[in-house]
Structure formats: structure tokens, C-alpha cells
Amino acid sequence: MANDNVLSELIYEYYESRILFGMYQYGDQLRSISQICASFGLARNTVQTALDKLEAAGYIKTEQRKMAIIVYQGTEKTFIENAMKYFVPRRDGMLDINQQGALLFSTVWEMGLKNLERSISAGLYKKTNATGILSEEPTKLYYDVLRTFNNGLMESLYWQFLRYLNYFYPNKEYGMVNYMEDGLLSVEIANRMKAETDAYYYQNFLEVKAFVDSIPEEHHLKNVPQIPFTWTMYRKRPQVRYTLASTIIQEIFWEVYPVGSYLPSLPKMAERYHVSLSTVRRTLDVLHSLGVTKAYMGVGTRVCMEPINPYILNTREMQENLTLHKEGMEFLFLTIYNVTLFTLESITAEKREALLQEISKFHGKNNDILCIDVLLKFISTEVPSVFLRECYGKLRELMAWGYIFSAVLRGSGEQPHMDLNDFIAQLETDMMAEHWTACAQSWQAFIEDRLDFLRTRFSLENPKDQI
Known part of the structure; x- marks a missing residue:
């Protein structure tokens, strides 16, 4: 994840889904802020931001020095309607992920498990301390394997994958045994736990699919537009200019803009790429710094692909x-x-x-x-x-x-x-x-x-x- 805002959004969605689907109901208490902080491994301000948003949305009521109370008054009917509104637009996406997700994650699991085994044997393994989602639920096993790559991009994809499949967070009573024996990894136990977890998730998927497919026609949800999975690349700095810079570099590769030619005017680029003029200017600043383009006063922006100063690799950007x-x-x-x-x-x-x-x-x-x-x-x-x-x-x-x-x-x-x-x-x-x-x-x-x-x-x- 990129920052506290993203983490607080994760906590917000975690509790919102449980409230809307009836896992937490009117009058139930959440844990104290200190307990949530300890469970999620996050700072107090991050947790407080999520709780403030939950209260603003009308889900909870907080009082000083007291635990938050659920004030959302859902009924069995509203819980079902909430589930309909969430899952029907994601039916195709969930089906697609269920069928093809293993193409991305199976090899990652196999190699990551070997990494984890080596790390534990060498005494380098450190217990997961990320979020309560991990410490209480079977996603911890996947995360422990995934984090052996020290690859924030893959971890970000995994979290967004889980967020899209909202319902796939197991129920509160679901538990798992420890996959460590005498401080060492048991590959046999880990693989068995994975198989059990996969089966648990798949059963949830079948139940969700059956639920969505059984919705009566009078709800008018059969032809609702589908919401596909989206993978957001988190960056510390504004993302659009870097995404656009990547696109323009690709187009230069493919000679849409040959070396020696000039890019379109700023207004035409803004129209073509559906961005603001300020974003185009910032993108060109990035390209200029890389030697990809050069600005000529009164003429335009020329594609030059000049040699790059190697010291640019040392900049934080x-x-x-x-x-x-x-x-x-x-x-x-x-x-x-x-x-x-x-x-x-x-x-x-x-x-x-x-x-x-x-x-x-x-x-x-x-x-x-x-x-x-x-x-x-x-x-x-x-x-x-x-x-x-x-x-x-x-x-x-x-x-x-x-x-x-x-x-x-x-x-x-x-x-x-x-x-x-x-x-x-x-x-x-x-x-x-x-x-x-x-x-x-x-x-x-x-x-x-x-x-x-x-x-x-x-x-x-x-x-x-x-x-």
C-alpha cells in the first residue's frame, strides 16, 4: 500500500462490508481503537480516519473513551439487498478471477513457499505484523508467502484482489492452525492449509454465484453494467503524468511519434489522452528530464531521445x-x-x-x-x-x-x-x-x-x- 489514506480506506471497507452484509448488526460494539491499532498493526491516526469515515457514513457512533457502536439498522431484507448491489455488478469479474486467477498466483505460491522455507531455516523469518485481516484469517498464510519476494507491487495486487472479492473475507469464527512446527515451516501443513482455504473460498464463490443467479427479475439487476477488476498502481507522487509518460514512450517505440518529429500541441494532447493541460505540461517535464523530448520556443516539442544523464537514476522520482x-x-x-x-x-x-x-x-x-x-x-x-x-x-x-x-x-x-x-x-x-x-x-x-x-x-x- 502507498500511504495512510490507502490503509485507512482498507479498514473502512473491511468494516463497511461486514456491517452492510449483517456480520455486525445494530448495537454491536467494535473493539477499542487501541485494540484495532494493535490488531491491524497501524497508527492511531490511520484507524481514527477510518472510524471517522464510518461514522460520517452513518454506520457507527463513537463517544470519547468508549468503543464504537453499530448504529446502522439493517434488516435481513436490507442485508440481502446490499449483497445484491455489491455482487451482481461483479459477477462476471468474480467468475473470471475464479477461473483464471491461478495463472497468476500458482507459480508465485510455489516459489514463495520455497523462499519462506529458506528464510525460516536461516533464522531470517519475521512474524507478519500488517493487519488484523492477516492475523485472524487465512489470508495470513498467503501474505507470509507473498512477502518473501519483498515486492510491493505484487502485494498491492493481492490486496486489491481481496478487496474486489469483498465477500471472500471469511466469517469471524473461521480459524486456522499454525503452519509452523517447533519454529520451522511445515511445507506439508502449509500446502494442506492452502488446499483447505482454497476449498473454503471456492465454496463461498459458489454460494455467491448461486445467490446472484437466483435473484428474481423484479429486482431489475440482470442487465446491470458489470464492474471489472481494476489494478491501481500506487505511487507517492501523482500517477497520471507517469502513466501518460509511459504511454508516450511506448508510442515513440512504435513510431507513432518518430524521432525527429514533433508532438501534437498541448490542447490536442490533452484532448487525445483525456487529461488536463496541466497534466500534459507535467508529463512533458518528465519526458524532458529523461531526454525523450525537448521543447523549442515557438516551435513545439520535438522527439529527440538524447542520451540520459546516469545521475538521473539517483533522483527519488x-x-x-x-x-x-x-x-x-x-x-x-x-x-x-x-x-x-x-x-x-x-x-x-x-x-x-x-x-x-x-x-x-x-x-x-x-x-x-x-x-x-x-x-x-x-x-x-x-x-x-x-x-x-x-x-x-x-x-x-x-x-x-x-x-x-x-x-x-x-x-x-x-x-x-x-x-x-x-x-x-x-x-x-x-x-x-x-x-x-x-x-x-x-x-x-x-x-x-x-x-x-x-x-x-x-x-x-x-x-x-x-x-
Whole structure:
């Protein structure tokens, strides 16, 4: 998570869902602020902000030195109506996640469990101290595994995944045994607990689906617009300008704006990208600082792609974006095999041929960032899963920041030790032979090579204030 506002929003949603669905009812008491702070591992101000918002929404009543009391007067009918309003618009999204979510999380679990086992054996394991959601419920096991990667981006995705599947927080009485034996990890117990938890969640999913599908026609909810899952990239600084900068860098890669050409005027860019003029100006400031563009008084903004001063990597602004790039690359490495294989096996022969034609264009070129962008652009457009398209679309945005690394390396005369021509030739051979598993393996190896090179050449610290 990025900051206290995001954390207080999480606490607010945690209690709001339980109140609206009847887990907490009129007259029930919440725990004291100090108890909530201790359980959630958060500062008093963060918890107080969430409680203030709950009170403003009419859910609770607080009095000085007393525990908050639920004042929302729901009935069995209103609890059902609240559930309808939440789950009906998310039915398709929940179904999609239930079917395809394992493509992202299965490999993460397997590797993370190995990381956790090594950490415990080496005496480096530290008990989770994040939120009450973790300390009291089975999500703690997943989080302990996930945090072994020290990757705030993946942890952010996990939290937003849980928030979207609101109902999937287990009931208050649900409990789990400890997966540690004599201070050491029991892989057998951990895997059994995961299987039990997955089964518990799946049963909840089936109940929610049955509930949504059984809603009578008179409620007029059958054709309600669906709310898809959205993955928000948390940044300490305003996000829009960095997202737009990534988009423009990608378009320069694809020669929408060739080097030497001029970008559209500020008003036209604001209209094209649906942002304000001030956002366009801030975005251009970012691009100017990277040597991507240069402003000429009375003429316009020219695409120049000049050499980057390597010292720019030391600025806090660039460190944040480049750390997100590295974290995105790590998550891409863990998931690229499953997602690529699923996509290739699911799409039509015509679409696979279109991808082959795009890949073939890279013979004689030495642009690994653009090569990765070809695949991510294809997956985020063609994979038959809205959930995966959203996640890979956001990863594609982060990959664009790899341009900065490439530009610095070009300036120093250094390049990654990988032969793009051999890689492209092997992909072509495997795709024409319809060896989809081999294609997915090649992409995973390619991403791994770049990630290893990235780790050895640049030192980046993971943000400490992300859950």
C-alpha cells in the first residue's frame, strides 16, 4: 500500500462490508481503537480516519473513551439487498478471477513457499505484523508467502484482489492452525492449509454465484453494467503524468511519434489522452528530464531521445518508477509462462499468425524492451480474460520505464548479454511448429535474462511503506 489514506480506506471497507452484509448488526460494539491499532498493526491516526469515515457514513457512533457502536439498522431484507448491489455488478469479474486467477498466483505460491522455507531455516523469518485481516484469517498464510519476494507491487495486487472479492473475507469464527512446527515451516501443513482455504473460498464463490443467479427479475439487476477488476498502481507522487509518460514512450517505440518529429500541441494532447493541460505540461517535464523530448520556443516539442544523464537514476522520482519497473519485471517472470501458454492455446490461428508477423519484424534490431512490449500488448489485447488483460496492461505500462535503463546503458556502451536474433528465430520456429509450451518457456527465459541483468547493474530499494 502507498500511504495512510490507502490503509485507512482498507479498514473502512473491511468494516463497511461486514456491517452492510449483517456480520455486525445494530448495537454491536467494535473493539477499542487501541485494540484495532494493535490488531491491524497501524497508527492511531490511520484507524481514527477510518472510524471517522464510518461514522460520517452513518454506520457507527463513537463517544470519547468508549468503543464504537453499530448504529446502522439493517434488516435481513436490507442485508440481502446490499449483497445484491455489491455482487451482481461483479459477477462476471468474480467468475473470471475464479477461473483464471491461478495463472497468476500458482507459480508465485510455489516459489514463495520455497523462499519462506529458506528464510525460516536461516533464522531470517519475521512474524507478519500488517493487519488484523492477516492475523485472524487465512489470508495470513498467503501474505507470509507473498512477502518473501519483498515486492510491493505484487502485494498491492493481492490486496486489491481481496478487496474486489469483498465477500471472500471469511466469517469471524473461521480459524486456522499454525503452519509452523517447533519454529520451522511445515511445507506439508502449509500446502494442506492452502488446499483447505482454497476449498473454503471456492465454496463461498459458489454460494455467491448461486445467490446472484437466483435473484428474481423484479429486482431489475440482470442487465446491470458489470464492474471489472481494476489494478491501481500506487505511487507517492501523482500517477497520471507517469502513466501518460509511459504511454508516450511506448508510442515513440512504435513510431507513432518518430524521432525527429514533433508532438501534437498541448490542447490536442490533452484532448487525445483525456487529461488536463496541466497534466500534459507535467508529463512533458518528465519526458524532458529523461531526454525523450525537448521543447523549442515557438516551435513545439520535438522527439529527440538524447542520451540520459546516469545521475538521473539517483533522483527519488526515478527511483520510484524504476523500482516499479523492476517489481513488474519480477512479477512478469513469475507469471509469463502460464499466461503466455494460456493465451496461445486459447486464441485463433489468425491471431497467432498476427503475433508471429509482429515478432518477425525484430530481425536485425536490438530493442529488447520493444520486443517485450510486443508480447504484453498482444496478451493485454487478446487473452480471453478481463482480469488478465487488466493485469498485463498495467505491467506493460511499467515495462516502458525500462527505456531509461536501456538509454543509460547505450550511453555507457554496455548492452545486455542476449542475442535477440537467436531468440526471435527460435520463437518463429516454435510458433510455426505450434509448440506453445516451448514458446512460453522461451519468453520466460528471455524475461529472466533481462531481470538478472537488471539486478546486477542497478541497485534499487523496494518501497518500505507498501503493504
